[in-house]
Amino acid sequence: MAIPVSYNLRNLVVRKTTTVITALGIALTVAVLLAVLALVNGLRTAFQSSGDPLQILVMRKGATAELSSAVTREVFQDLKSMAGIAREGDEPRASLEMVTVINLPSVDSPTGMNVTLRGILPVGVKMRDDLKLQDGRWFQAGQREVVVGKSIAKRYPGAHMGNKLRFGRGEWEVVGVMDGGQSAVNSEIFGDLNQISSDFNRADGLSSVLLRATDAATVPALINSLNDDRRLGVLAQTEKSYYEAQTNSGALLQYLGVFISIIMAVGSSFAAMNTMYAAVARRATEIGTLRVLGFSKNSIMLSFLMESLLLSGLGGLVGCLLVLPLNNITTGIGSFVTFSEIAFNFRVSPEIMVIGVTFALVMGAVGGLFPARMAARKEILVALREI
Amino acid sequence: MAETVIQTKQLQKEFIRDEFHVVALKDVDITISRGEFVALMGPSGSGKSTLLHLIAAMDRPSGGEILVLGENLRTLSDRAIAHWRNAHIGFVFQSFNLIPVLSAVENVELPLKLTNLKKKERMEHAETALNLVGLGDRMHHLPRQLSGGQEQRVAIARAIVTDPDLILADEPTGNLDATSAQDVLTLLSRLNKEFGKTIVMVTHDPHAAHFATKSRHLEKGELLPEGQVPVDWTVPAKA
Numbered sequence: 001m002a003i004p005v006s007y008n009l010r011n012l013v014v015r016k017t018t019t020v021i022t023a024l025g026i027a028l029t030v031a032v033l034l035a036v037l038a039l040v041n042g043l044r045t046a047f048q049s050s051g052d053p054l055q056i057l058v059m060r061k062g063a064t065a066e067l068s069s070a071v072t073r074e075v076f077q078d079l080k081s082m083a084g085i086a087r088e089g090d091e092p093r094a095s096l097e098m099v100t101v102i103n104l105p106s107v108d109s110p111t112g113m114n115v116t117l118r119g120i121l122p123v124g125v126k127m128r129d130d131l132k133l134q135d136g137r138w139f140q141a142g143q144r145e146v147v148v149g150k151s152i153a154k155r156y157p158g159a160h161m162g163n164k165l166r167f168g169r170g171e172w173e174v175v176g177v178m179d180g181g182q183s184a185v186n187s188e189i190f191g192d193l194n195q196i197s198s199d200f201n202r203a204d205g206l207s208s209v210l211l212r213a214t215d216a217a218t219v220p221a222l223i224n225s226l227n228d229d230r231r232l233g234v235l236a237q238t239e240k241s242y243y244e245a246q247t248n249s250g251a252l253l254q255y256l257g258v259f260i261s262i263i264m265a266v267g268s269s270f271a272a273m274n275t276m277y278a279a280v281a282r283r284a285t286e287i288g289t290l291r292v293l294g295f296s297k298n299s300i301m302l303s304f305l306m307e308s309l310l311l312s313g314l315g316g317l318v319g320c321l322l323v324l325p326l327n328n329i330t331t332g333i334g335s336f337v338t339f340s341e342i343a344f345n346f347r348v349s350p351e352i353m354v355i356g357v358t359f360a361l362v363m364g365a366v367g368g369l370f371p372a373r374m375a376a377r378k379e380i381l382v383a384l385r386e387i
Numbered sequence: 388m389a390e391t392v393i394q395t396k397q398l399q400k401e402f403i404r405d406e407f408h409v410v411a412l413k414d415v416d417i418t419i420s421r422g423e424f425v426a427l428m429g430p431s432g433s434g435k436s437t438l439l440h441l442i443a444a445m446d447r448p449s450g451g452e453i454l455v456l457g458e459n460l461r462t463l464s465d466r467a468i469a470h471w472r473n474a475h476i477g478f479v480f481q482s483f484n485l486i487p488v489l490s491a492v493e494n495v496e497l498p499l500k501l502t503n504l505k506k507k508e509r510m511e512h513a514e515t516a517l518n519l520v521g522l523g524d525r526m527h528h529l530p531r532q533l534s535g536g537q538e539q540r541v542a543i544a545r546a547i548v549t550d551p552d553l554i555l556a557d558e559p560t561g562n563l564d565a566t567s568a569q570d571v572l573t574l575l576s577r578l579n580k581e582f583g584k585t586i587v588m589v590t591h592d593p594h595a596a597h598f599a600t601k602s603r604h605l606e607k608g609e610l611l612p613e614g615q616v617p618v619d620w621t622v623p624a625k626a
Contacts, residue, residue, distance in 0.1 A: 007489060014487075014488055289486070290486075292478050294472045294473020294498060296466055296469045296470075297466075297469075381440060381445055
């Protein structure tokens with residue numbers, strides 16, 4: 001049987017100052033990693049929650065984003081009549097949309113941030129099943145009225161209900177706030193397609209078409225026929241895959257965060273190592289005594305390794321607690337795809353916390369291994385004579 | 388004829404210290420039988436503690452033979468020695484060497500962790516050992532809450548809790564006042580007389596040696612013939 005864990009726990013309590021300082025160092029490292037992971041997780045959730053698997057986004061061939069795409073009304077008329085598109089009554093479920101960016105001062109950037117403005121038809125609103133009005137009403141056709149996503153309402157002081165936004169050829173009244181669940185729609189502003197395209201002199205230079213397929217089996221066939229039709233010159237893909245591809249916006253941030261965390265982890269591992277070396281030196285007599293009582297070298301090694309793991313585990317838990325207040329806090333990140341800000345919530349999920357604690361335990365194992373090995377290798381008499 | 392518990396032949400221990408070759412033990416032949424209480428005496432540096440450490444397999448001899456409880460310690464692996472020590476040896480240190488963060492009863496229970504006993508049985512054994520040394524009312528005290536004498540009695544309880552064949556004590560009264568030393572020596576003597584424990588005690592205190600059934604003297608690494616004391620041996624003043 002191994003040396004009791006209570007021995008390690010009580011030693012950590014006895015050396016409480018050292019324990020707290022070392023655990024805090026590990027906690028901060030874990031907190032940095034978790035903050036980055038929570039951010040990326042939130043961003044991923046926002047994109048993965050966007051789009052309907054039955055819906056197909058059609059852009060100009062070669063376009064990588066709606067912003068750089070151009071679709072004419074003529075193409076839209078051709079698309080509407082294609083087989084496999086769902087209908088509501090006589091009306092095909094197809095939405096012609098125009099996407100552009102406008103500049104609004106935000107809480108983070110008073111000089112202004114790019115925000116996605118989407119000109120849309122009533123059918124486009126209907127096709128977004130998860131979209132609902134949180135406050136106010138929908139915009140009216142032919143009016144300079146907009147409905148803002150809930151993240152926009154929260155992060156842009158000028159975009160509150162009843163306020164007027166200046167873009168295009170005049171002032172636009174915010175008449176409603178929409179809630180798209182956790183999707184990217186929350187970071188967009190919706191207005192009447194014809195009014196917006198007119199204000200931006202893009203009456204026939206629109207951005208994309210959203211189509212709904214009759215069923216899941218029709219989706220690939222419809223995509224293939226759209227992509228194969230040279231006359232149309234369009235690129236079709238599922239709405240879901242379009243948004244999922246945008247998750248890459250957070251990749252650079254993720255790499256940077258993980259890189260910083262690894263650098264910090266090296267420092268924290270050395271701190272844990274230093275603490276454990278000091279513990280081994282201070283408790284040399286105890287190590288000698290345990291050996292005389294019959295505990296093997298392996299028992300001694302495991303005991304000190306366990307102590308290091310307990311110390312780092314404590315740091316990991318504290319790191320999780322430190323980052324917990326970030327959960328659900330709204331933040332924004334500039335997307336290289338839409339050239340606008342995408343707002344989303346930090347998501348500190350249980351899976352992320354497990355990663356944090358595991359990361360801390362790895363730091364503890366790395367930091368504790370050599371001191372534990374040194375403790376186990378001490379000759380009994382040498383250990384007993386050390387003070 | 389009593390069973391031989393310890394037997395050494397031509398036992399040697401040499402080591403290098405600060406580039407000097409030191410002979411700690413030279414051709415030591417000693418036989419100790421079951422039930423004996425032997426005091427190993429001699430001045431500092433005479434090799435008495437070295438001999439005790441070799442008997443406890445805490446160190447390896449440079450030459451000669453050492454048989455303890457019929458086991459040739461030179462042939463055992465580190466792991467086997469650890470197991471053997473736990474099963475057969477109880478060791479009492481001069482500085483008590485209790486684990487400071489564990490209570491008296493937890494300290495005594497510690498060697499039993501290496502046995503197959505269940506927690507309840509371990510605690511029963513530990514409590515019995517503590518009662519035997521007269522500390523039944525101090526079970527949950529930490530070492531720092533005990534006097535030196537009490538600490539040493541806890542250490543003796545820890546040494547006997549596994550019911551070892553051999554108790555080895557290295558200057559067990561060296562850090563104690565006269566009264567506490569008397570209590571500890573009386574306890575060791577009782578363990579020898581009432582429970583038949585074989586005890587080897589290193590001491591330089593002739594008063595302590597009086598509690599033993601036999602005294603053997605070492606001088607400059609050599610074991611003197613039985614009954615012989617070093618030429619310049621002076622009786623240290625009693626505390």
